[in-house]
Amino acid sequence: MCGLVGMVAERDVAADIYDALTMLQHRGQDAAGIMTCSDGKLMQRKGEGLVRDVFRSSHMSQLLGRFGIGHARYPTQGSSGTALAQPFYVNSPYGIALAHNGNLTNSAFLSDELFKSDLRHLNTDSDSEVLLNVFAHELHRLGKLRPAPRDIFDAIRVVHKRCEGGYAAVALISGFGLVAFRDPNGIRPLVVGQRAGKGGVTEYMVASESVALDVLGYELLGDVLPGEAVCVTQSGELHREQCADSPKLTPCIFEHVYFARPDSLMDSISVYKTRMRQGAALAKKILRERPEHDIDVVIPIPDTSRVAGQSMAYELGVKFREGFMKNRYIGRTFIMPGQSERRKSVRQKLNPVPLEFKDKTVLLVDDSIVRGTTCDQIIQMAREAGARRVYFASAAPPVRFPNVYGIDMPAANELIAHGRTVDEVREEIGADWLVYQDLDDLIECSREGNPDVDGFESSVFDGRYLTGNIDDQYLQAIEAARADGAKGRGPYLGASEGAIVGLHNDT
Numbered sequence: 001m002c003g004l005v006g007m008v009a010e011r012d013v014a015a016d017i018y019d020a021l022t023m024l025q026h027r028g029q030d031a032a033g034i035m036t037c038s039d040g041k042l043m044q045r046k047g048e049g050l051v052r053d054v055f056r057s058s059h060m061s062q063l064l065g066r067f068g069i070g071h072a073r074y075p076t077q078g079s080s081g082t083a084l085a086q087p088f089y090v091n092s093p094y095g096i097a098l099a100h101n102g103n104l105t106n107s108a109f110l111s112d113e114l115f116k117s118d119l120r121h122l123n124t125d126s127d128s129e130v131l132l133n134v135f136a137h138e139l140h141r142l143g144k145l146r147p148a149p150r151d152i153f154d155a156i157r158v159v160h161k162r163c164e165g166g167y168a169a170v171a172l173i174s175g176f177g178l179v180a181f182r183d184p185n186g187i188r189p190l191v192v193g194q195r196a197g198k199g200g201v202t203e204y205m206v207a208s209e210s211v212a213l214d215v216l217g218y219e220l221l222g223d224v225l226p227g228e229a230v231c232v233t234q235s236g237e238l239h240r241e242q243c244a245d246s247p248k249l250t251p252c253i254f255e256h257v258y259f260a261r262p263d264s265l266m267d268s269i270s271v272y273k274t275r276m277r278q279g280a281a282l283a284k285k286i287l288r289e290r291p292e293h294d295i296d297v298v299i300p301i302p303d304t305s306r307v308a309g310q311s312m313a314y315e316l317g318v319k320f321r322e323g324f325m326k327n328r329y330i331g332r333t334f335i336m337p338g339q340s341e342r343r344k345s346v347r348q349k350l351n352p353v354p355l356e357f358k359d360k361t362v363l364l365v366d367d368s369i370v371r372g373t374t375c376d377q378i379i380q381m382a383r384e385a386g387a388r389r390v391y392f393a394s395a396a397p398p399v400r401f402p403n404v405y406g407i408d409m410p411a412a413n414e415l416i417a418h419g420r421t422v423d424e425v426r427e428e429i430g431a432d433w434l435v436y437q438d439l440d441d442l443i444e445c446s447r448e449g450n451p452d453v454d455g456f457e458s459s460v461f462d463g464r465y466l467t468g469n470i471d472d473q474y475l476q477a478i479e480a481a482r483a484d485g486a487k488g489r490g491p492y493l494g495a496s497e498g499a500i501v502g503l504h505n506d507t
Contacts, residue, residue, distance in 0.1 A: 186226030279311030
């Protein structure tokens with residue numbers, strides 16, 4: 001679940017891309033990268049770590065060019081702890097760099113096909129490099145010295161036919177400009193915006209979330225539609241075209257639950273209002289099941305459950321209190337690379353306020369329960385702070401199935417709700433009572449923001465995979481890859497790029 005940025009402006013864009021990536025840091029803390037283009041030369045800086053740690057002033061001064069792309073990386077499918085920083089680059093044709101959010105579910109097949117049929121070499125097992133090479137190959141087949149927007153769209157049409165899964169991508173083509181596209185199901189998000197440059201030229205930006213546009217003064221034009229491709233030439237001309245045969249808008253509902261910032265708009269849906277509706281719906285379920293509840297106070301697990309918690313407290317007619325203080329310098333535990341890091345960070349990250357717990361029945365609210373490894377620690381902290389009873393509410397339904405579209409929870413045996421009843425999960429985490437959101441209610445909370453949505457990708461809750469071809473053999477394979485990665489013998493060959501690399505294109 002990565003963060004993407006792409007820009008075409010009338011001046012150097014590196015500083016703006018950096019600012020945008022900091023707004024998308026919540027989408028990935030593993031690595032970051034920026035690539036820009038100036039006079040046919042591609043310049044790059046990428047490395048492992050947070051955006052602020054990867055880029056220094058000396059790096060930024062060398063990232064010249066009026067168009068560029070950026071990426072904040074989140075590790076998936078066994079790649080935790082590796083440093084496959086993006087963007088990736090190929091020199092043929094033209095010189096193309098690409099950054100990708102999501103996961104190709106047929107990447108193994110495509111890797112074999114790229115080598116045997118397309119005669120293209122892959123340096124890593126990253127599906128992002130696969131996506132780049134499929135795109136590059138289709139452009140190369142056109143045989144044009146200089147691509148036109150029509151050529152880009154024709155290539156992306158074939159990309160959609162060859163590539164399966166959920167993906168959003170931004171690409172940089174030397175001598176041409178910026179390209180962005182989204183999978184035909186619209187699983188991974190991508191938005192586009194514009195602003196007036198100081199010289200009167202219209203500047204364009206694409207990003208994973210609208211908040212990245214907001215901070216830089218861009219007006220949100222809307223979402224890149226499922227299957228749509230967007231081209232912005234280096235002269236600033238915008239071109240858009242639908243490149244999929246049968247697109248459907250079925251975005252990932254877990255974006256609304258956890259990943260996206262609440263101040264983002266995705267597919268015309270306000271994440272903030274969606275989370276408010278989640279809290280209200282869950283409160284109504286509590287009132288149905290326990291109309292004479294004894295809850296004294298609702299306390300959110302910072303930060304993503306705060307909005308839902310406020311709405312719950314209002315509907316229940318009880319107090320809402322900030323019972324846990326968060327250390328802002330500790331990252332989000334869900335996307336931390338490695339289980340040991342997630343466990344270690346919980347008590348470093350949260351500290352209870354004893355006055356809000358002592359002798360009270362508290363309802364702790366979280367956005368979801370995935371592995372459950374932090375819930376038991378948080379519940380224990382609440383008891384140690386003096387709580388009389390500790391109830392736990394999840395604003396999402398039980399997470400019972402692996403995700404194959406770019407979220408780092410592919411192994412079913414890591415999911416606490418897989419194969420367990422709600423009461424068994426309650427016992428595992430040590431709560432006095434546990435209540436989950438119903439899936440139908442969760443879907444309606446999101447659909448209310450945009451009735452035109454065709455549906456939602458909800459496979460982690462219901463086990464239904466939109467793209468098909470996901471069977472037990474596939475799930476076992478990615479579980480094995482994840483286990484190998486955790487043992488330090490994963491198949492990934494790439495390494496972070498620790499220096500500026502000048503990639504010159506002679507054409």
